[in-house]
Structure formats: structure tokens, C-alpha cells
Amino acid sequence: xxxxxxxxxxxxxxxxxxxxxxxxxxxxxxxxxxxxxxxxxxxxxxxxxxxxxxxxxxxxxxxxxxxxxxxxxxxxxxxxxxxxxxxxxxxxxxxxxxxxxxxxxxxxxxxxxxxxxxxxxxxxxxxxxxxxxxxxxxxxxxxxxxxxxxxxxxxxxxxxxxxxxxxxxxxxxxxxxxxxxxxxxxxxxxxxxxxxxxxxxxxxxxxxxxxxxxxxxxxxxxxxxxxxxxxxxxxxxxxxxxxxxxxxxxxxxxxxxxxxxxxxxxxxxxxxxxxxxxxxxxxxxxxxxxxxxxxxxxxxxx
Ligand code: R5P
Numbered sequence: 001x002x003x004x005x006x007x008x009x010x011x012x013x014x015x016x017x018x019x020x021x022x023x024x025x026x027x028x029x030x031x032x033x034x035x036x037x038x039x040x041x042x043x044x045x046x047x048x049x050x051x052x053x054x055x056x057x058x059x060x061x062x063x064x065x066x067x068x069x070x071x072x073x074x075x076x077x078x079x080x081x082x083x084x085x086x087x088x089x090x091x092x093x094x095x096x097x098x099x100x101x102x103x104x105x106x107x108x109x110x111x112x113x114x115x116x117x118x119x120x121x122x123x124x125x126x127x128x129x130x131x132x133x134x135x136x137x138x139x140x141x142x143x144x145x146x147x148x149x150x151x152x153x154x155x156x157x158x159x160x161x162x163x164x165x166x167x168x169x170x171x172x173x174x175x176x177x178x179x180x181x182x183x184x185x186x187x188x189x190x191x192x193x194x195x196x197x198x199x200x201x202x203x204x205x206x207x208x209x210x211x212x213x214x215x216x217x218x219x220x221x222x223x224x225x226x227x228x229x230x231x232x233x234x235x236x237x238x239x240x241x242x243x244x245x246x247x248x249x250x251x252x253x254x255x256x257x258x259x260x261x262x263x264x265x266x267x268x269x270x271x272x273x274x275x276x277x278x279x280x281x282x283x284x285x286x287x288x289x290x291x292x293x294x295x296x297x298x299x300x301x302x
Contacts, residue, residue, distance in 0.1 A: 001051040003171055004301050006080070007044055007073055009057030011066040013275055015090060016056035020066040023296035030073065042072045046287075049081035050226070052301050054125075055086040056131075056293075060252055060275040063093035067112065074121050075135035086300055087116060087124040088293055091221075091250045095130035098137070125296045127274050128220050128249040132174065143300060146291045147249045147272035148175070152182035152268045155216065155245055156285050159183060163214040166206075168231035169193035172219050179218045179247065187204060187212060191231050199255075203230045211239040214267075221250035222271065226258035232264045243267045251277040251286070 004103055008016030008027040009206035020027045028044040040080030044053075055077065057070040070087060077085045109131070116124060117140065123141040126134065128148065166188040167176035176188050189208025195201050217231050231245045244266045253261075258279030261269060269284045271277055278285050 001047045001049060003050035003051060005048050005053045005077075006297075007016070007048070007053055007055040009066065009069050010054060011058040011069070011071055011123035012056070012061060012090065012274070013177075013274065015293075017052075017272070018288060018290035019056055019088070019293045019297070022290050030224075032069070033137070033178065040069060040072060040074055042069065044073065044076045044080055046080050048077055050083050053077040053085045054088050054297050054300075055085065055121075056090070056181055056296065058089060058091035058242065058275050059093035060091050060250075061093075061254060065184070065266075067093060067115070071120060071145070071239055078120075081089060084122045085120075086297075087121045088297070089116075089124055090127045090289060091124060092126055092129050095134070098131045102270040105153065109137055109145050119256060125293060125300070127272070127293070128175075130220055130240060134182070135222045145289070145296050146178075147274070147287065147292070149176050149182055150287045151247045151249065151270045151272060152179050154285055155247060155268055158216055158245070158268055159185070159216070162212045163187070163216060164189050166208075166210060166215050166231060166235065167218045168203075168217055168219055168227045170199075174222060176218050179216065183216075183218075189215075193227065193230065199224045199226055201226050201230050203234045206234060208239065210235050214243045214245060215258055216245045216247060218246075219248045222248045222257060222261065223252040223254055225253070225260035227258050229264060232266075245269070247271075250274050251258060251280070253277065253279065263289050 003089035006020040031043040059066045094108035094112045125143045165180045166189040167173040189210045192205045246269040
């Protein structure tokens with residue numbers, strides 16, 4: 001086989017199919033089974049020999065299983081003689097642990113970048129990774145693409161003049177600036193947030209004009225929904241109810257996150273399909289990253 005081969009993992013098979021369709025093909029056949037002791041065993045269609053292989057696998061929950069599956073699929077491609085193996089990782093798990101936050105901590109992102117190193121893959125495609133300086137931890141070439149323009153476009157029709165883009169924590173401020181640029185909104189506010197645990201955050205203040213009628217809360221991901229809920233709570237406490245809109249690239253939505261977000265009664269919530277998304281409120285929409293991934297694959301292949 002020559003040309004592009006899309007190799008789907010189980011992390012988001014639907015997205016792999018959409019990417020393949022955009023490229024005018026179908027995902028390659030793979031085989032996956034578990035031994036009685038829980039070990040995973042995968043195989044790819046041996047016709048992948050000489051192909052330019054793109055393994056599509058977000059490492060969302062269950063993160064460790066999807067990560068190992070990605071590593072095994074890449075290994076299967078290499079051993080079957082693929083000319084090159086690129087990991088297309090629409091959502092990169094462990095990216096939030098990019099530094100030690102307490103003495104004795106491990107740095108998950110460094111370990112994952114090491115596992116996804118030269119010898120295992122030849123490069124990777126990532127969508128809106130949590131850390132902007134992601135290149136500095138990976139030793140393979142990265143192609144970073146974004147869902148922000150598509151997410152912003154999906155909200156644009158509903159936004160008026162009295163609107164502010166809100167970063168729910170300091171780390172999201174560059175992202176909020178990007179949304180403000182895309183949407184031609186002149187107001188950006190940032191919330192001061194402390195993370196208390198994996199599920200709890202506290203918000204202690206806001207810098208900027210949060211009092212506009214429409215508040216677009218943006219983040220790279222919604223995991224438990226605690227960050228978005230705390231931001232919406234602070235905005236509602238300080239100013240008249242107004243409208244809350246939410247945009248995030250990765251709808252991880254663990255536990256009761258979708259219900260938590262629904263209770264905020266957002267007038268719109270947009271996430272992308274980097275992960276399979278379930279349970280959004282009626283005002284929710286899922287925008288596709290298939291076309292931007294297919295473009296990235298064409299660029300790399302070309
Ligand atoms: C934090 O640094 C991230 O940008 C997100 O704000 C956070 O991971 C979202 O998690 P959760 O929805 O659990 O608050």
C-alpha cells in the first residue's frame with residue numbers, strides 16, 4: 001500500500017472515520033483483543049507496508065488504556081513496515097501535569113512525551129494542547145492545529161455588541177484573547193482561580209469588565225465542569241444574570257459534568273469532537289475537527 005493510511009484507535013472511531021472520509025478513504029482494518037490478564041493485543045492490516053500511517057487516537061478517559069493502545073498501534077504499524085507513523089492525538093491526556101506543583105510530584109506530560117518519542121512515532125498532530133510550549137517537551141515534530149476558529153464561528157451569530165470573553169483562570173487568558181480576535185470582541189476578562197482538588201476550584205476575583213450582557217467563558221477543556229461552573233457563579237453573583245455562553249475544545253465531561261453545565265442554563269455551549277461527546281444540554285453543539293486534521297495530514301503527507 002502506498003499513500004495515506006488512517007489507523008483508528010478505539011478512543012474516537014467516529015472521528016477517525018470522518019477524517020478518512022475527508023481524505024477520500026476509509027480507516028484501515030485493525031484487530032484488538034484482551035488477554036485474560038487484561039493485556040491488550042492489537043494488529044493492523046499488513047497491507048499497511050510502505051504506507052504513510054496516521055494513527056488517530058485521543059487519549060481521553062480511560063486515559064491510560066487509550067495511551068497504551070496508541071503506543072501498540074504505532075508499534076504495529078512500524079513492525080508491519082509503514083514508511084512513516086504519525087500519531088494524530090486530538091486530545092492529549094496528561095497534558096495538564098506539565099510541571100511539579102508540589103515537592104515529590106511526577107510530571108506526567110514529560111513521561112508521555114518520552115513514550116511518544118522517536119523510535120515509536122515519527123511525528124504527532126495535536127489539537128489545542130493544554131500547554132502552549134508543548135514543542136519543548138516532545139522530541140518528534142509536532143503539527144499543532146486548533147478548533148478555536150470553528151468554535152468561535154459556531155457562536156458568532158448569537159453574539160451582540162455587549163459581550164465579553166472570559167478566561168476562567170490565568171492560563172486561559174491567551175485563549176480568551178484568541179477568541180476575542182476571532183469574534184472581533186473588544187472586552188476580555190480574567191478570573192482568579194485556585195484549584196483545591198481534582199474536582200474543586202475556588203474563584204477569588206475577576207479582572208476586567210465582566211458586567212457585559214453576554215459572557216463567553218472559554219477554556220481548552222471541560223473536565224468535571226468545576227471551572228466553568230465557578231466562573232459562571234462568580235459572574236452571576238457580581239452582576240445581573242446576563243447570559244452565559246461556553247466554548248471549549250475538549251469536552252472531556254467526566255462524571256456529572258454535563259449536568260453541572262446544564263444547570264448553568266447556558267444560552268449556548270460549543271465543544272469540538274476531539275473526544276466522543278455525550279449529554280450536552282439542548283443549547284449545546286459539537287463542531288467537527290475532522291477537516292482541520294485532514295488538512296494537517298495532507299500537509300504532512302505532502
Ligand atoms: C486548567 O488548567 C484547564 O485549563 C481547565 O480549566 C480545567 O482542566 C478544567 O477542568 P474542570 O472542568 O474539571 O474544572
